[in-house]
Amino acid sequence: MKIALAQVNCHIGNFESNSAKFISIIHEAMSGGAHLVVFPELAVSGYPPLDFLDYHHFTAECLHAVEQIAEHCTGITVIMGSPSFNPVKEGKNLFNSAFVLSNGKISQVVHKTLLPTYDVFDEYRYFEPNHEFSCIEVNGEKIALTICEDLWNEEDDPMYRFSPMDKLIPEKPTLIINIAASPFDYAHAEKRKAILKRNAEKFSLPLVYVNHTGAQTDLIFDGGSLFMNAKGEVVQELKYFEEDIQIIDTAQPEFRTPSVAASKFERIHQALVLGIRDYFTKLNFKQATLGLSGGVDSALVLALAVEALGKENVIPVMMPSPFSSGHSVDDSVELAKNLGVDAVKIPIENIYNEFINAADPFFKGKPFDVAEENIQARIRGTLVMALANKHGYVLLNTSNKSELAVGYGTLYGDMAGGLSVIGDLYKTEVYELCRYINRNGEIIPENILTKAPSAELRPGQKDSDSLPEYDLLDSVLRLYIEGQLGYDQILQQGYDEKLVSRVLQMVNRNEYKRFQFAPILRVSPKAFGRGRRMPLVAKYLG
């Protein structure tokens, strides 16, 4: 059987554009001789639709779109992901379903059994798990049709009490199809392939896997749809980070050169560029602004934004203060020149002095401290937002994961912005990605990469005055945030007591700042944001 794998980039809630795209793909696949076209999980709505699903009419619109698409399915079968209503009174009101469309109508429906409800996933918030199991038949193939997590019940620590494949195998299927919405992180592609391989091997069945591509606010979908033979070998693999439609032939599996395994930072680079681009395109914005400090974070965000949006669409703003070093502006100017963008320069000294004049009587003679530092950061936030408001730009945030973790940033100041581009990259990873961007020649000036990091909010300030060195800080943060280890367990890895206690306290005391932060493009297995929900008012453990 010839199957078209339709790895699409959907726009959540945009039934018109999604359906038009799907219908055109179906007709093309038909011309290409496909018997079956497979779209990803919840393709009709886009993923994740979140609390749109609490609105009855949203699911009704999804089903209406499915019916309209079905009318185009004559001479071909289509598998299409969509929410559907649970006809039974008991249980949640919706299913996460795969519709089988043929002969111009809906011929079968299969529901998702295992509903991921952890990290960024909230599926049991909306959906009833499937309770009835049967394979579908298309062109003589008996297909175990599953939806994403349905194949992910890991054997060493299964999160669910059974796997739907155990219920489907007695029907002797000849093929597994899995439609998915499996978001990117830098380690995900290998994990995904290993899980799919384990299923193919365990059941000695070939496997078709179709994932989304494209970014949905914070979540980036990398595609990587594939066809695997019954030995778990990848026969054909679709592109990463872009829409791709390929036809495979289950009868004549023909090995094609698989996509070259990209390096961690090559992947992250592609993911972030896609993340920025889709945020703007899907929200119908065109131009971005950002504060350009002369430091490595804003340099990286500028380089990524120029790549995603074009140099004519990025307006960086330099806002030196009396505490800014001369090289901050020089380095920024050189960077802007390398990227071919015009940087705007607005000194903040006069505004800062007026703020101090106004506030000083109420500072009650207390010495210069974080209050004055934050005023500078907030003046910058206000200025760059003023340009954004006046001209319809979106402010890109430039905070990195290390500083977000320890609260080394000013709410409403440098923490402002509509989208956090590198908020899931530790400072050490920021440097690595800059080096990757410079791989074919200097884009980010060497001086930005080698000088000591500084917020430049008081004379001679360095990040290392307030924070541990970043390589040490990042390794403790990784154990606490990604590793979910406690104080004692981190100590057991050989770290200094004082250091660990200080780092953990900084992370915990700054949950309130992250709570008010922009959505963060997610590139790691545990990003701040919707995938990590900590209490604000609480006593944290050591």
Place this chain on the structure above:
Amino acid sequence: MKIALAQVNCHIGNFESNSAKFISIIHEAMSGGAHLVVFPELAVSGYPPLDFLDYHHFTAECLHAVEQIAEHCTGITVIMGSPSFNPVKEGKNLFNSAFVLSNGKISQVVHKTLLPTYDVFDEYRYFEPNHEFSCIEVNGEKIALTICEDLWNEEDDPMYRFSPMDKLIPEKPTLIINIAASPFDYAHAEKRKAILKRNAEKFSLPLVYVNHTGAQTDLIFDGGSLFMNAKGEVVQELKYFEEDIQIIDTAQPEFRTPSVAASKFERIHQALVLGIRDYFTKLNFKQATLGLSGGVDSALVLALAVEALGKENVIPVMMPSPFSSGHSVDDSVELAKNLGVDAVKIPIENIYNEFINAADPFFKGKPFDVAEENIQARIRGTLVMALANKHGYVLLNTSNKSELAVGYGTLYGDMAGGLSVIGDLYKTEVYELCRYINRNGEIIPENILTKAPSAELRPGQKDSDSLPEYDLLDSVLRLYIEGQLGYDQILQQGYDEKLVSRVLQMVNRNEYKRFQFAPILRVSPKAFGRGRRMPLVAKYLG
């Protein structure tokens, strides 16, 4: 049997203070002749512990605390809510459990079956549902011990496929005990009593219900623990919005005067005062600041803050601009006088002029618009945050639900603050609560309540220039947000097409602002924040 209902206010993660409190209550109950003490759901950890539960050592600490508490349980039995580890490999790693403590040790454990995963609840994110059912025995009573949602499977549209009571009834229990963590909204107490009554009546069993009290960031627990007879009549009811321990006697149910049913705004008033107070107490903050505009929202927040924290602990800041009317400052001064607080006054004109000087060359001759308005709001945000940073105050936010809904507010300006006090009150409800506060004499000056609402960000501006009248706006918002009705369904209620379309568009286009907003004290059945999760990048219906 004599049962002590221990309606406690827990501090999430503070095992030391929680356990000390519980142990002292147990000893008191013993002196009072109680055979059994019942604590609420997840009392040991506080509710909701959120992703603390992803940390293995957190649950280990909970269990350690339970064991320590058990040592005090000789001559008395205690029911204590705590997470526990799932000993079986299959399924999630934790249960939401009720531990039965007697003879100095853990004698039995019961797990929660129905795991609320909707609105503000995420329980299936962490917990495996219970699969085994049996009653517990205490002093000859056979008790159907259930945990909160276990009794909430509503008969008209059950969210779950069965109810644990159906499994327990064959054992012929003589009493139902339900330990709960059931957060307040202004309509919740009646709903809760109706559900409990339905259970008592259906099974002809008396029922003991023990809830939390106290605020946990956005969630406020109102207590309302009770003892109901087998006819579903409330025999004894604990206090609302405060800690309360009462002993009931199942053998001699004696009707006590139930708590008087408070009015909607009496409840909201108590809830908000508790919400502010617990935020400060549990985070170890003492003093609050807020911007005082002369409008009704900041007036209300000031009055509530003074009640919660004491007049010496609230520092309101007036920040008039050239666009502020004379009465703004006069009204604010009168309000401050009525409340006995000292208001600080910092005019913003000079700072504003410096901003305009700095930004004007980059405004490219475009006319005065929202950019200049936002500069004013952000200057105020920066000033009041400067005072907060300098003196360790917490900035209270004064936005109401109507303006949050339609985006009539400035990110990083008047939308700044660590806690949103009235972000779950529509503008019309803000007025009603002010009238309630003035019930025994004028606290909030009449002129604040009668003048036309205005942001005063341009000459002669009124809210009604940009927004529908608030009574109309609020009624449409209520249908869309609480009612979860779509465009067509709202039209069917007789509203004007253009109005509905405009309001819905404003709500949808401003999800990005609310995403970066402070936690909101929740008083309605559907508050913005963790209970309403909408996509940011999406095409919205209608």
